[in-house]
Amino acid sequence: MALSNRLLFRYFSAAKHPKNNARTKWKSVVGLEVHAQLETKSKLFSGARATFGAAPNSCVALFDASIPGTLPVLNKGAVELGVKTALALGCNVSAVSMFDRKHYFYADLPNGYQITQQRAPLARGGNLSFPVFVPGVTKAPYYKTARLHQLQLEQDSGKSLHDPYERKSLVDLNRAGVPLMELVFEPDLETGEEAAALVKELILILTRLQSCSCKMEEGALRVDANISVHLEGTPLGTRTEVKNIGSVRAVAQAVDYEIQRQIAVLDEGGTIHNETRAWDSTARKTVAMRDKEVVQDYRFMPEPNLPPLHLKLSEDSAESPDADAVGLIDVPKLHQTLPELPEQTRQTIIQRHQLTSTIAITLVNDVTLYENFRSIIDESATRSPKLVANFLINELLTMLNRNKLEPADAGLTTSQLATIVDMLQENQLNIHYARRVLQELLDQRDRAEGSAPSSSCPREIVTANNWFLITDESDIRRYCEGVIERSPKLVDKYRNGKEKMLYALAGEVAKASEEKVDMARAVEMLKEMLK
Secondary structure, three states: OOOOOOHHHHHHHHHOOOHHHHHHEEEEEEEEEEEEEEEOOOOOEEEEEEEOOOOOOOOOOOOOOOOOOOOOOOOOOHHHHHHHHHHHHEEOOEEEEOEEEOOOOOOOOOOOOEEEOOOOEEEEEOOOEEEEEEOOOOOOOOEEEEEEEEEEEEEOOOOEEEEEOOOEEEHHHHHOEEEEEEEOOOEOOHHHHHEEEEEEEEHHHHHHHHOOOOHOOOHHHEEEEEEEEEEEEOOOOOEEEEEEEEHHHHHHHHHHHHHHHHHHHHHHOOOOOOEEEEEOOOOOOEEEEEOOOOOOOOOEOOOOOOOEEEEEOOOOOOOOOOOHHHOOOOHHHHOOOOOHHHHHHHHHHHHHHHOHHHHHHHHHOOOOOOHHHHHHHOOOOOOOHHHHHHHHHHHHEEEEEEEEHHHHHOOHHHHHHHHHHHHHHHOOHHHHHHHHHHHHHHHHHOOOOOOOOOOOHHHHHHHHHHOOOOOOOOHHHHHHEEEEEEEHHHHHHOOOOOOOOHHHHHHHHHOOOOOOEHHHHHHHHHHHOOO
């Protein structure tokens, strides 16, 4: 039998490059570094506003601009948010942490150094366990755990703006000094989907803690990925660092692309260089930025203008020497203020409402979807949690995907969704027309140019279009009789033992009634009438 062109190409490629046969033996190793801007009103070491989108250089204190004689004053609120995050991730919070100077010269860093925590960070250890589930990619949800190496506080740098036409570079110092929390994860991941799932879970946690807005489009959360590949049973390979990853989806794409790029290079006998690469979201590939073979000397040194940061780790802890400077931060009390975390919510949904882990993961992973589910269920104890969840996941999400909308941008109110659920549960509406109601609500939103949610009531839409489910026995019987009379061949085949013909007849009933008939009752009635 002749081989197809594609198979021939694969055959000769494998023969020409025998190393390709080892492709499945490559193991990928991925570690993430996440920088999250803390949600404080002022900066980490000054009283300037930490406001995104303000006019350039309008949120700059004298310290941020490195005016001689100015000194840093630590923001207590930033420390508390960092501690809460560390507690939520199961970290060991340090009783004493210290600040260091990391020296490098760049226009957006007026001091010539960044104040960070290198030797003694705010917290160490901890781990993040998260579900990995991508419909159509992963067959079933599975859990992965990434260890957290350390969590440290540091100041952000400013922003350089380059004008290629004027051939000028301008610096906006609004971001300089904004409090950052850097989370360094161990290289415990293997795929882009796992990396994206970790970032998504971290976003859910930080959002509930209200420690970070997590708006990646604003740079509030930035992800760097360290990636390497090696053959099974051999030491880890040379890693590359991919920067400028600006969305959860891009994290998966960037990591998977870099893994395949490294494998392709090694399969061809090439060498991976220790370098920094950037993710080009337009070309969907990583591009080289700078070589990292020569280690840059940041000349770390203790920050002389900031004393060690002491925290109260237990009720019987002694007073901190720097309590007067930043106020004593009581870690046990902060622990009591932690909200319910995403994984706790998933387990609650599974146990309280008897729903599957897949449903729980899908609901909780989207903040808006979960808020709708909780509001609809809490509003009425008679509503079926399973019906509500299936409607939101299978119908609402499908309709939103078709219209290229996210749940947060749909403009649908909880009341509207609850009304559709009630009509489904009360057998006044079927799924087919529930979808049409959803589409009508979205169309009304579009006609209003998305300026406000549609004010229409689903029940009014159903009434105006006569989309109510037909449940009257006499009406259903009339439709069934009409189909039986018009389909003698299907009837004969069914009576001769071809039971599948029953569903063909049911399809004709649905078509004749414009899919308004209660099909469960119609099928029962057809069986009775065809005996």
